[in-house]
Structures are given as C-alpha cells and as structure tokens.
Amino acid sequence: MDTLHLEIKKAYSNILDLLFISDSSSNHRNNTFFAHYLTKLPLRISKDVDVAGVGLSENKDYACLYLGENFLKYSKLEKIAILLHEVYHLICKHPLRRNGRHHLRYNYACDLAINQKILNIPKNGLHVKQFKLPYDLTSEIYYDLLKDDKYLKAIENFIESLENGDLDTHDLWDQLSEENKIKIEAQLNSISEQAKQKCRGNISADLNELINLNKHSNKVHWLSILRKNATNKSTEKKETLKKRNRRYRDNPNIRGHKKSYKSTVTVILDVSGSMSSDFDIAQPLAEIKNLCRQLSTQVDLIQVDTEVKKIEKFSQNSTNFSRSGNGGTLLYPAIEYCIKKNVNIENLVIITDGCIEDYWDNPPKSNVIFLLPGLNKLSLSTDNFPKKPRIFNV
C-alpha cells in the first residue's frame, strides 16, 4: 500500500470518528446513522476516481464507496458532506434508477435532489437554490424539469466555471446490469436496516421516510407518472405567502413559490379486513403524503370496504388517520359513489391488497393507478377500462 492510499484511509477514518461522536441533537441528529451506514459500506481507494463515488466491488455483486486523491483537498466539514452525498445517492438508490435516462441530465438531477439535504456542501456541488428550482422533489422530477433548456444551460455554465471539477463521479453507476441491481438493492436495504438498529432508531423522521420510500428502487416511478398526468392540465405559478421558502421558514415576508395544479387526485383506500396489518396501509399512505408534498396539494381520500366509509381531505400534514372499515372487499361502491355524486375524477389512485371484485360494470374513465403491497396481484380484470390502468407494488 502506498502512502497516498494510507493517507486517504486515515482521513476517512478520522471523519467516521467525527460522525460517531457528534451530538445526536439538532443538525447532526443523523450523523450516528451515517457513521454506521458508512462502516457497513466497503471502501475502495482508486486512482481512477478523482474525489469520491459509489460503484461496484470487483466481482460486481455489492456496492462500495470509492475515494480518490482529491478527497484530501477538502476541509473536514466538506469531507463529511461528500460522504453524506454518497450515502444519500445510495439511500435514494440513484445508481439503480437511471433507466436509460440521458447521462448528464440525470447526474445533475440526482445531485440536485440530495445536496439540499446536506450541510456544508462544497462550492462545486449543485444546489437547487442556485438555479431557482423548487425544493423537495425526486431525481426523476428534477430530471423532467431539466428538460427545460433554461435550467440545463445554467447548470452547464456553472460546471464550466468550476476550478475544482465535479464533486463526485457517477460514471461507476453504469456498470450495473439488471442482475446485479437486484443484489445491490438487497445489500443497500440491509445496510440501512442495520444502521438504523445500531443507532437505536435515533434518526430524523424525514430521513426515515426517505429510506422507506426508496426501499424498492422502481417505486417512485408511479409518482412521476401521476405527476405528469396531474400536471398535463394548465398550471400556473404564483407567489404565495402561504408556502414559505423552506430556507427562510421563520421569516414570513419571504415568499415561496407555489405551483397550483388545477387537476385533482382522488385516492380510494381499501380498508377491508384482508388489508389486515396496519403496515399494509402505512406504507402506501406515506407515499400519498409524499405525493401531496410533491404536488403541493391535498387529495380526496375515500375509504371503502363493501361500502363507502368516509371521505376526507388528506394532505402531507394529516396525522390522525384512522381506518373506518373492517369487512369484505368490494371497491366498486366507491366508483359508483363518485358517479352518483358527480365527482369528476381526473387521476385516481387505488390502494388495495388486490383481492377485490373481478369485474367493474362501469370503470372510471380517468387515469388509474393501483398500488398493491408486496408482491400481491390484482384480481380485478381491467380489460374494459377505457384507459389502461398502471399497477405498482409498493
């Protein structure tokens, strides 16, 4: 091992020590989690990597952290930020979610999605604030926003102006085949769980939610489909005092940008006995909250088992949700109810365990997305649906 190699290793373990001893309150609440996460991630020092990156092991069956010579050039706080940047890429499963997207634009989108969550990101890191992009979206949605040349050009100009080069490399992500994606996904989920246990669950609710939402790397996919459908209608951007800029939350005079969507989202939730454990609804409901946040909207939530139990407005802030049904499962009454009440459904999300009727007389004309837990299948035939529904396991 040469001296450089040892030097990088030493710098890395010093940073781990710092993370381990940080105060578990305030801004550093998640540091112990990150420290445990990094400890479980094999480290490779490589001459081919400039600063940092995540990539595969030699036999390509697990993910590793790669560090290069220029990692040493950053300050302690910046080194922490770079390591957290890599952990966030893995928590969000960014390397597994490229799915044929344009290389550079996807790289920018992923960095934009995570740098806003990290303190002390070095100057060469991309930040949404810099490009006047909205906060709190997924990489897929930033990717779509970057189709607007205005943003892409601004980012490219910024990158060209950099003296230090990129913060990290995403090139190592391209080695992933479909086969090793499955292995890596299992490894990453296991690392998250172990790290959570090691820090005795002392992590922020936001981070915990992010981990859960990204458990299955294909999962956010339904959200971006729904977002596209829901925003196909005309949208208007207005300045509002209600939604404050997140960075200046305490100052009511700074306006945040809020997009208002005219299109509506209706959610039908199967609360029948067969959706037995609370876990079944907890996960999809977390997804719906995420949806409300991403669309800055609330949704109409209809609870149904054999009949409509309850209709309520549901938003990202809804907390005291209670299930009101407990019988067999027929979801068609919810559709009939909407027809009878003349509820104009434009986008419908149906959360069910899949064991429902096998036929609906008058299926909705809207875009329909079914969310089923685990590996469940849908018993309903959707052959007579005017628009072919999309089915996702969450």
Ligand SMILES: [Zn+2]
């Ligand atoms: Zn990155």
